[in-house]
Amino acid sequence: MKSKKDGIDETKAPLHKSIKKSRPLSDFKIAKRAAPLCLFLFRSLLLSGMFSASAGAATLKGKVSLEGNPTANPVIHMDADPVCKAFYAEEVRVPSVLVNPDRTLQNVFVYIKSGVTHTPEAPKSPVVLDQKGCMYHPHILGLQAGQPLSIVNSDSTLHNVHALAKKNAEFNLGMPIQGMKLEKTFFNPEVMMKFKCDVHPWMGAYLGVLPHQFFSVTAESGNFEISGLAPGEYVVEAWHEVYGTKSETFKVTHTDETREVNFNFSASQIADEASGVSIKTGVPKPVRKSFDDSTALNKPRKKTGWWLPESISTYSDKIDFLFYVILWITGIIFFGVQGALIWFLIRYRRRPEAKGYFTHGNARVEIIWTIIPAVILIALAFMGQKVWAEVKMTMPGAPDKIQIRIQAEQFAWNVQYPGADGKFDTPDDIRNINQLHIPVGKPVQVTLTSIETADKRAVIHSFFLPEFRLKQDVMPGMAIDVWFEAKRTGKYEIACAEFCGLGHYRMRGFLSIHSPEGFDAWLAEQAAA
Amino acid sequence: MPTLAHPEKRLSFWKKYIFSTDHKIIGIQFLMTSLVMFLLGGLLALLLRWQLAFPGKPVPFIGNLFPTSMMAGGIILPEFYDSLFTMHASLMIFFAIIPILVGAFGNFLIPLQIGAPDMAFPRLNMASYWLVPPAAVIILAGFFLEGGAAATGWTAYPPLSEFEPIGQNCWLISVILIGTSSILGAVNYITTILNMRAPGMTLFRMPLPVWALFITAIISLLATPVLASALFLLLLDRTIGTHFFLPQGGGHALLWQHMFWFYSHPAVYIMILPGMGIVSEVISVHSRKPIFGYHSMIYAIMAIAGLGFIVWGHHMFQSGMNPTVGTSFMISTLVIAVPSAIKTFNWLGTLWRGNIRYTPAMLNAIAFVSMFVIGGLSGIFMASTPVDIFIHDTYFIVAHIHYVLFGGSMFAVFAGIYYWYPKMFGRMMNKPLGILHFILTFIAFNGTFFPMHILGLGGMMRRIYDTTQYAHIAHFQPINVFITINAFVLGMGQIPFILNFFGSLLWGKKADRNPWEANTLEWSTTSPPPHGNFETVPQVYRGPYEYSSPESKQDWLPQDKPAGHGA
Numbered sequence A: 001m002k003s004k005k006d007g008i009d010e011t012k013a014p015l016h017k018s019i020k021k022s023r024p025l026s027d028f029k030i031a032k033r034a035a036p037l038c039l040f041l042f043r044s045l046l047l048s049g050m051f052s053a054s055a056g057a058a059t060l061k062g063k064v065s066l067e068g069n070p071t072a073n074p075v076i077h078m079d080a081d082p083v084c085k086a087f088y089a090e091e092v093r094v095p096s097v098l099v100n101p102d103r104t105l106q107n108v109f110v111y112i113k114s115g116v117t118h119t120p121e122a123p124k125s126p127v128v129l130d131q132k133g134c135m136y137h138p139h140i141l142g143l144q145a146g147q148p149l150s151i152v153n154s155d156s157t158l159h160n161v162h163a164l165a166k167k168n169a170e171f172n173l174g175m176p177i178q179g180m181k182l183e184k185t186f187f188n189p190e191v192m193m194k195f196k197c198d199v200h201p202w203m204g205a206y207l208g209v210l211p212h213q214f215f216s217v218t219a220e221s222g223n224f225e226i227s228g229l230a231p232g233e234y235v236v237e238a239w240h241e242v243y244g245t246k247s248e249t250f251k252v253t254h255t256d257e258t259r260e261v262n263f264n265f266s267a268s269q270i271a272d273e274a275s276g277v278s279i280k281t282g283v284p285k286p287v288r289k290s291f292d293d294s295t296a297l298n299k300p301r302k303k304t305g306w307w308l309p310e311s312i313s314t315y316s317d318k319i320d321f322l323f324y325v326i327l328w329i330t331g332i333i334f335f336g337v338q339g340a341l342i343w344f345l346i347r348y349r350r351r352p353e354a355k356g357y358f359t360h361g362n363a364r365v366e367i368i369w370t371i372i373p374a375v376i377l378i379a380l381a382f383m384g385q386k387v388w389a390e391v392k393m394t395m396p397g398a399p400d401k402i403q404i405r406i407q408a409e410q411f412a413w414n415v416q417y418p419g420a421d422g423k424f425d426t427p428d429d430i431r432n433i434n435q436l437h438i439p440v441g442k443p444v445q446v447t448l449t450s451i452e453t454a455d456k457r458a459v460i461h462s463f464f465l466p467e468f469r470l471k472q473d474v475m476p477g478m479a480i481d482v483w484f485e486a487k488r489t490g491k492y493e494i495a496c497a498e499f500c501g502l503g504h505y506r507m508r509g510f511l512s513i514h515s516p517e518g519f520d521a522w523l524a525e526q527a528a529a
Numbered sequence B: 001m002p003t004l005a006h007p008e009k010r011l012s013f014w015k016k017y018i019f020s021t022d023h024k025i026i027g028i029q030f031l032m033t034s035l036v037m038f039l040l041g042g043l044l045a046l047l048l049r050w051q052l053a054f055p056g057k058p059v060p061f062i063g064n065l066f067p068t069s070m071m072a073g074g075i076i077l078p079e080f081y082d083s084l085f086t087m088h089a090s091l092m093i094f095f096a097i098i099p100i101l102v103g104a105f106g107n108f109l110i111p112l113q114i115g116a117p118d119m120a121f122p123r124l125n126m127a128s129y130w131l132v133p134p135a136a137v138i139i140l141a142g143f144f145l146e147g148g149a150a151a152t153g154w155t156a157y158p159p160l161s162e163f164e165p166i167g168q169n170c171w172l173i174s175v176i177l178i179g180t181s182s183i184l185g186a187v188n189y190i191t192t193i194l195n196m197r198a199p200g201m202t203l204f205r206m207p208l209p210v211w212a213l214f215i216t217a218i219i220s221l222l223a224t225p226v227l228a229s230a231l232f233l234l235l236l237d238r239t240i241g242t243h244f245f246l247p248q249g250g251g252h253a254l255l256w257q258h259m260f261w262f263y264s265h266p267a268v269y270i271m272i273l274p275g276m277g278i279v280s281e282v283i284s285v286h287s288r289k290p291i292f293g294y295h296s297m298i299y300a301i302m303a304i305a306g307l308g309f310i311v312w313g314h315h316m317f318q319s320g321m322n323p324t325v326g327t328s329f330m331i332s333t334l335v336i337a338v339p340s341a342i343k344t345f346n347w348l349g350t351l352w353r354g355n356i357r358y359t360p361a362m363l364n365a366i367a368f369v370s371m372f373v374i375g376g377l378s379g380i381f382m383a384s385t386p387v388d389i390f391i392h393d394t395y396f397i398v399a400h401i402h403y404v405l406f407g408g409s410m411f412a413v414f415a416g417i418y419y420w421y422p423k424m425f426g427r428m429m430n431k432p433l434g435i436l437h438f439i440l441t442f443i444a445f446n447g448t449f450f451p452m453h454i455l456g457l458g459g460m461m462r463r464i465y466d467t468t469q470y471a472h473i474a475h476f477q478p479i480n481v482f483i484t485i486n487a488f489v490l491g492m493g494q495i496p497f498i499l500n501f502f503g504s505l506l507w508g509k510k511a512d513r514n515p516w517e518a519n520t521l522e523w524s525t526t527s528p529p530p531h532g533n534f535e536t537v538p539q540v541y542r543g544p545y546e547y548s549s550p551e552s553k554q555d556w557l558p559q560d561k562p563a564g565h566g567a
């Protein structure tokens, strides 16, 4: 889904045909890959030597620039993982559009798309993709099919590297330990393969798997350079994760010439991630911070020790009351039965020459100890039914109740608010991942569904708010409503209580209970963003 | 009508001990196989307890022996952790507790206690055992396949189980085989009990283990086919692309839960009723008293079996099933506690004014009563739908099931082994080692599982690889460490049992016919009984629990002793 369709927004940039003296087929590849293996070095030199000797090698150079003002990269909210959050004192953004001061564009993958006839053997030394500071390093990378990719976790948290491969085998592997390494090799060319982390939704990297080594990634200078090209006709393509692709054709006639191709992307034309279709961007809206709700949100939780967690919903006390009623009843029975047991064991221990008391039972006591438990248990059923009906069988009738949709996916909670128009699935909807915001003192009705995304299956989850005493399984194919009303403000958590796969234990959401004014301000802020 | 025991034929070793049709050998085969699986399941539990107490710390000593698909540098990976809890439960339920209680004790006891020379269908019986080893190999093979062993919990809820790697297929095929074994066993037990009782052995003169196994077999026969169908449908979904449990093809994931729990709730009774029978027997013998309320014990077993078929929905209160249906399941579930209470009071009534002898068997039987009370009472919390909203899918459930299946079933298994070992192998087990095993197990069991109630009340979810990250449960970590230490003691505590079990085979004191001075028929033949069980067809004159009867000078009166002889 990452590879952009060809020929999108083809505004042909003029082909600069400045022919310059090129470096002899340089150690470019070798230097860049910093191959540690002597054998590999030797072989590459030999190969390049052969090329330069027989056919020579041309170089392609160029620059990628961006016109117009790009929209700001999205801010990353790392609240879901405190380990990640601790890495950054300041705001972090997704490194998707990085523009240099001279208007050149970073992180563009420039590669020879067609025309390469000689494909040397793939290097044995791996290309490294590091998961560090809860980001992938590098963000854009390339390698030759058959060359290993070494995936490293440098963080002390779980990463789950998920390669959304289309032409190679897709994989999805948990890497819970700092220093853990994983080696993967791809045998089919694929431009570009997206890597994402199933634990940290903001993490992304793009890998270009090519049949050769003729590629380059633009950096601070916005320049690229591909060398070692034999004479022939080539198509070069520049790929950017937001702006899509552009390609040019060029010809190499002399063995040692240097050709120049420049690419120019426009900030107003972006490629849709799913379809690759070019779309116009809107003008970014200013974000306004209107209200400081931090006192309400930072109200400390009550310490509860090794017992039930704090009880903060309108019905949680009723559930707890029922719990204590059962605890008392069962507690009394427990001590009664165990006490009688121990008493009998001591009192009636073996006495030599004695016999037991010969009785086959007593109908009257049998009836008594059948009826008493039956009465108690039926009474408990009636007591339970009242609370059960309140929590699960009725939804709040209040016209001003807050309506929210939560779509559970493996392994995150997608939160959706209807926005100002009060209707879902309209452009003003507010969407969040793992962040549920609600006001205090107002009933909230949540519609739970389980969704599948490109690579995730719709499975059963369970929406669990421990402090609210609410739990409801999220069933694929069903939309289930639950409701709750908070009695206090503060920050709490959403847990997934039904095993839903590898990342189940990290399927943690965050619940912010605002003051009423704070919630309105938050909604306004979200609507503006 | 059973005829005289056939004379001992000369059989080859293979015929006699491996492909035997003798119910006693088959019983012992079930016993040995399930004990091995019990130890294996226990080891898996210790690995996952390590991860829960010390998340991300390498497993000491053995950690580096595991391949990188399971552990990295000795650290248990989440994939492997998921396989661990799935396989722990699957092995314990399908390969340890059910085969021990039903397969081992059912086979060994039923013909002996009803005075029959063997089972009604000996070859069917052999087939029922010989489905177990291949099933065990298949389910364990998952560990060595790409993607590891099944990792969706022993409940294997679809849709998740539809998409997991090949190990899930192994799990499904294996459990289908085990289910088939249960069905074959059940047919055999029912037929044997109805048709092959010795003269005079009326239904209401049958010992309680036979009654319990009889009702259990009926439950098995009615419920297991439903599980087998569910497993088969899931296998079809996974292999040929049907959509029985997938909403996108018109199927429904809740369908699995209904079918699965329609079997698996009665399965809890499959795992506890035979234990209740064993415990009733052991308590009556050791109290030297008739069982208190013999008839009400039987009616209670029947009531549990009947009600057991209409309570399965209590596993699904929070599943999205209509909450009104939840109400009816709440009522039936609370009502099923009544027969359990009757049984408990009857055991107390049996102990009352007894002349109690303490042996390892009796200690384990008493522990059963005491622990079953806890497991039964904690069930009331879950039966109450509103309280269940909070404790569903937490460690409270884990605590409850272990009080029922370990505190209940396993203590009954130990009681049964200590009690019938002399009859099975003709030798006595060592008493001090037995008492040591009991004390270690009892204390460490409670140390392991009681604190799990507290974790559950704190809201700690089940099946979580690392519980330390949630704010509402992070502070419970010391309890997790405490539990893990106890779990290791519990594991170590089984060493005296293993030594005792195998050591006594070689060095145990030779057992005479009736070491416990018990009444039931198995004690009137030799230890171990010959092929065909009885020298002559026993004639039954009275019920099984006439201890301390004024008719007899001694405090026991065997079922086959003609009246007037002992006075």
Ligand SMILES: [Cu+2]
Pocket: A134, A158, A159, A160, A197, A198, A199, A200, A203
């Ligand atoms: Cu990550």
Ligand SMILES: [Cu+2]
Pocket: A408, A411, A460, A461, A462, A496, A497, A498, A499, A500, A504, A507
């Ligand atoms: Cu989940």
